[in-house]
Amino acid sequence: MPKVRSEKSRIIKDKIFKIVIFLLATITIIPLFLILYYIVQKGLKVVSPEFLLSLPKPPGEEGGGILNALIGTGIIISLASIISIPPGIAAGIYMAERKESKLSALARLCVEVLQSIPSIVVGIVAYIWIVMPMQSFSALSGGIALGIIMFPVVVRTTEETMKFIPGTLKEAALALGVPYYKAILKVVLPASLSGILTGVLIGIARIAGETAPLLFTAFGSPHLELNLFKPMSALSLFIFNYATSPYVEWHELAWGASFILVSMVLVINIIARVIAKRWKTRF
Amino acid sequence: MENEILRTENLKAYYGNQEILKGITISFPQNRVTAVMGPSGCGKTTFIRCLNRMHELSPNARVEGKVFLHGEDIYAIDPMLVRRKIGMVFQRPNPFPTMSIYDNVIAGYKLNGIKLPKNEMDRIVEESLKKAALWDEVKNHLHKLGTFLSGGQQQRLCIARALAMNPDVLLLDEPTSALDPIATSRIEELMIELKKTVTVILVTHNIAQAGRVSDYAAFLYLGELVEFGPTRTMFTTPKDRRTEEFLTGKFG
Amino acid sequence: MKTRGVAQSNLIFNAVILIGAAGVIILLLAIFLTLLVHSIPSLKAFGISFFFGKEWDPVNMKFGALPFLIGTLITSLLALLISIPISMSISILLGEYLKEGMFSSLLRNLTELLAGIPSVIYGFWGLFVLVPIVREFEALIGIPPVGVGIFTASLILAIMIIPYSSSLGREVIELVPSDIKEAAYSLGATRYEVIRYVILPYARSGIFAGILLSLGRALGETMAVTMLIGNSNKIPESIFSPGNTMASVIANEFTEATEKLHLSSLVEIGLFLLIITTIIGLIGRYIIKRISLKETEHA
Numbered sequence: 138m139p140k141v142r143s144e145k146s147r148i149i150k151d152k153i154f155k156i157v158i159f160l161l162a163t164i165t166i167i168p169l170f171l172i173l174y175y176i177v178q179k180g181l182k183v184v185s186p187e188f189l190l191s192l193p194k195p196p197g198e199e200g201g202g203i204l205n206a207l208i209g210t211g212i213i214i215s216l217a218s219i220i221s222i223p224p225g226i227a228a229g230i231y232m233a234e235r236k237e238s239k240l241s242a243l244a245r246l247c248v249e250v251l252q253s254i255p256s257i258v259v260g261i262v263a264y265i266w267i268v269m270p271m272q273s274f275s276a277l278s279g280g281i282a283l284g285i286i287m288f289p290v291v292v293r294t295t296e297e298t299m300k301f302i303p304g305t306l307k308e309a310a311l312a313l314g315v316p317y318y319k320a321i322l323k324v325v326l327p328a329s330l331s332g333i334l335t336g337v338l339i340g341i342a343r344i345a346g347e348t349a350p351l352l353f354t355a356f357g358s359p360h361l362e363l364n365l366f367k368p369m370s371a372l373s374l375f376i377f378n379y380a381t382s383p384y385v386e387w388h389e390l391a392w393g394a395s396f397i398l399v400s401m402v403l404v405i406n407i408i409a410r411v412i413a414k415r416w417k418t419r420f
Numbered sequence: 421m422e423n424e425i426l427r428t429e430n431l432k433a434y435y436g437n438q439e440i441l442k443g444i445t446i447s448f449p450q451n452r453v454t455a456v457m458g459p460s461g462c463g464k465t466t467f468i469r470c471l472n473r474m475h476e477l478s479p480n481a482r483v484e485g486k487v488f489l490h491g492e493d494i495y496a497i498d499p500m501l502v503r504r505k506i507g508m509v510f511q512r513p514n515p516f517p518t519m520s521i522y523d524n525v526i527a528g529y530k531l532n533g534i535k536l537p538k539n540e541m542d543r544i545v546e547e548s549l550k551k552a553a554l555w556d557e558v559k560n561h562l563h564k565l566g567t568f569l570s571g572g573q574q575q576r577l578c579i580a581r582a583l584a585m586n587p588d589v590l591l592l593d594e595p596t597s598a599l600d601p602i603a604t605s606r607i608e609e610l611m612i613e614l615k616k617t618v619t620v621i622l623v624t625h626n627i628a629q630a631g632r633v634s635d636y637a638a639f640l641y642l643g644e645l646v647e648f649g650p651t652r653t654m655f656t657t658p659k660d661r662r663t664e665e666f667l668t669g670k671f672g
Numbered sequence: 673m674k675t676r677g678v679a680q681s682n683l684i685f686n687a688v689i690l691i692g693a694a695g696v697i698i699l700l701l702a703i704f705l706t707l708l709v710h711s712i713p714s715l716k717a718f719g720i721s722f723f724f725g726k727e728w729d730p731v732n733m734k735f736g737a738l739p740f741l742i743g744t745l746i747t748s749l750l751a752l753l754i755s756i757p758i759s760m761s762i763s764i765l766l767g768e769y770l771k772e773g774m775f776s777s778l779l780r781n782l783t784e785l786l787a788g789i790p791s792v793i794y795g796f797w798g799l800f801v802l803v804p805i806v807r808e809f810e811a812l813i814g815i816p817p818v819g820v821g822i823f824t825a826s827l828i829l830a831i832m833i834i835p836y837s838s839s840l841g842r843e844v845i846e847l848v849p850s851d852i853k854e855a856a857y858s859l860g861a862t863r864y865e866v867i868r869y870v871i872l873p874y875a876r877s878g879i880f881a882g883i884l885l886s887l888g889r890a891l892g893e894t895m896a897v898t899m900l901i902g903n904s905n906k907i908p909e910s911i912f913s914p915g916n917t918m919a920s921v922i923a924n925e926f927t928e929a930t931e932k933l934h935l936s937s938l939v940e941i942g943l944f945l946l947i948i949t950t951i952i953g954l955i956g957r958y959i960i961k962r963i964s965l966k967e968t969e970h971a
């Protein structure tokens with residue numbers, strides 16, 4: 138316990154502490170505003186319909202766009218979603234339905250560990266599994282890497298959402314003579330849909346900006362690539378490659394790409410929030 | 421003597437090794453309301469969940485003994501068929517939250533993959549909602565979500581959903597315990613009306629409610645059937661001391 | 673009715689969800705085993721001395737990971753050192769002083785926004801904004817003005833983990849039961865005294881867990897660090913020297929590693945990184961879970 142002090146010094150201390158706390162907290166705002174300022178100011182200068190719809194130009198030439206990266210990001214995210222969402226939902230259903238089972242407990246632990254794996258390590262694994270045997274960088278390997286990152290997010294949100302669905306809902310379906318699998322798929326799962334969708338969107342927002350796991354999987358490509366078995370660009374890779382290049386024109390493209398990527402992540406997060414709020418299933 | 425519709429013989433139910441029902445033999449008369457009463461934890465819910473084979477869905481749950489519907493052993497038939505013949509309404513209203521009022525009523529058909537022509541479905545929905553005394557209140561917004569109704573309306577919607585399957589027996593597990601007095605009295609009136617078409621088995625905590633709506637009453641105590649008979653007889657001259665204590669509010 | 677079809681569908685459904693749940697476990701095992709198997713050449717060649725070797729020289733096939741262990745440790749600890757006062761302030765501010773209101777929701781939304789910005793963009797921004805600033809600072813204190821290096825990487829890392837650690841901190845502070853706080857206030861304690869002598873001691877283990885979890889994040893962070901750390905494979909001499917972390921050396925060299933031993937050494941670093949972050953993460957989450965369990969029992 139504190140020593141006995143004069144009232145005055147106690148109050149001064151209290152004031153100083155409050156000021157320090159406010160000051161330190163306010164400091165955070167500075168880098169944040171700087172970062173946002175740069176992305177918006179430098180990005181808006183380059184962003185235009187043409188920027189979105191054309192391919193990058195060689196260094197020295199003005200103009201050029203990010204079409205290849207934009208499409209690449211779309212393809213790789215789709216691949217990751219296809220790979221991770223169905224098994225993730227299946228696992229989540231199991232863990233919510235058989236709460237007490239040993240398998241569920243173990244799976245819960247594994248989900249936690251999976252979520253904390255550094256993304257670069259996932260890149261190594263996807264490289265070993267896909268790139269090495271196929272002897273080529275590919276969009277597929279990138280999609281798998283990002284799918285592995287998204288998978289535990291989907292499992293977790295499915296489980297958490299389904300846990301809050303009242304058990305009597307399933308029982309009501311069963312009491313109508315509905316088979317178990319239909320009671321889950323047609324009654325419990327639809328009731329959980331907005332929650333799961335929110336989780337999926339948060340997962341997508343998270344992988345959209347991932348770069349490290351794509352470095353040696355999707356790898357990047359200056360062309361408009363649609364073949365899943367070939368190296369493919371993505372916004373994040375594009376930013377990395379062009380930002381670390383020595384050409385000023387390329388830096389501008391990278392700022393534009395950053396603006397687009399941050400806006401994308403922001404919009405997805407906002408949609409996720411809106412869904413979580415508005416479409417919440419009432420019971 | 422009344423017509424018998426549902427009968428149990430030495431029915432025992434377990435959770436793990438714990439014997440919850442200790443051999444219950446009872447015969448439910450057709451087109452009557454039978455109240456099942458007893459103090460909390462005596463096994464009322466467990467008992468009616470054995471009647472439509474819902475009990476066996478709980479983990480570690482087990483049933484022994486026999487249940488006959490129209491003289492046929494329900495434990496020898498497919499449980500899903502049994503549940504379509506014996507409908508159930510729960511303590512808390514639980515309409516399917518993603519379905520409209522219309523879809524909630526017809527859910528038993530849709531979810532079971534039974535295809536019906538549109539006009540046939542319309543007829544079933546209207547008839548069931550009318551039987552559940554809800555039609556007039558919802559006929560103009562059948563395509564709104566069922567969860568937008570009030571608690572009492574939701575419970576009647578759940579009754580309509582069960583009635584749509586055209587069951588022989590309707591099990592109600594404390595259907596009014598989550599409702600206000602006005603909604604409760606509507607459901608009580610409804611039950612008396614319903615017995616024209618179905619046999620009603622009502623679990624209730626509320627002795628007065630049993631007195632108001634039931635023709636027969638069963639008193640369960642610690643997993644045993646202590647007394648069963650016409651409600652009026654039981655309420656005026658209980659045979660067993662435990663029944664008397666329960667009815668006079670000594671426990672429960 | 674088609675009872676058999678129904679039974680079969682139930683069977684299939686149960687099998688599918690079972691496989692899903694088993695898949696979670698299998699995936700983690702497969703990741704671990706894959707890394708382990710591909711680390712074998714390096715494990716065989718260097719054994720435990722891999723972690724004490726001071727030299728990393730792919731040309732002469734010498735692989736010692738000590739420079740990266742040191743690089744990772746310094747960068748992460750420095751980042752924590754810089755960020756902890758700030759994130760603690762934010763936690764206290766949002767958890768105690770301003771639970772609601774404009775400034776609070778502004779700060780909350782801003783930090784959330786900050787959390788959503790991809791690492792590569794932090795790196796990009798660091799290159800063009802942070803590096804020139806650090807360069808001038810270096811010139812000012814009379815060391816070669818390079819701009820990139822351990823210090824710069826730590827700065828960006830600090831900015832990046834603030835949103836995460838401050839939201840963890842707020843959670844922990846909010847777990848402190850209000851009756852304890854009110855008891856202190858009713859004895860006439862000032863807010864500072866309540867925070868210093870009641871809240872912080874009570875939340876101590878939670879704060880520790882939050883720091884651990886933030887450390888786990890920092891250890892694995894790759895892109896921004898790779899872009900700003902200067903990528904040198906030598907043991908750093910000062911905090912302004914260039915260096916490499918475990919994650920950044922993998923990012924840098926993995927695609928160029930044509931020799932089996934080189935690749936295997938990088939995989940081994942990855943495996944080590946996985947094990948460290950897993951252990952740290954599990955301990956951190958275990959502590960937090962125990963606290964919130966205790967709280968729910970209280971309530």
Ligand SMILES: Nc1ncnc2c1ncn2[C@@H]1O[C@H](COP(=O)(O)OP(=O)(O)OP(=O)(O)O)[C@@H](O)[C@H]1O
Nearest residue numbers: 435440458459460461462463464465466467478625
């Ligand atoms: N899932 C379960 N697992 C184990 N025991 C259970 C389970 N459900 C109920 N029980 C036990 O079975 C006994 C009877 O429970 P039941 O729900 O049938 O009582 P009830 O008469 O319906 O009580 P209430 O009036 O409170 O609804 C109780 O002792 C209860 O603890």
Ligand SMILES: [Mg+2]
Nearest residue numbers: 464465466593
């Ligand atoms: Mg009950």
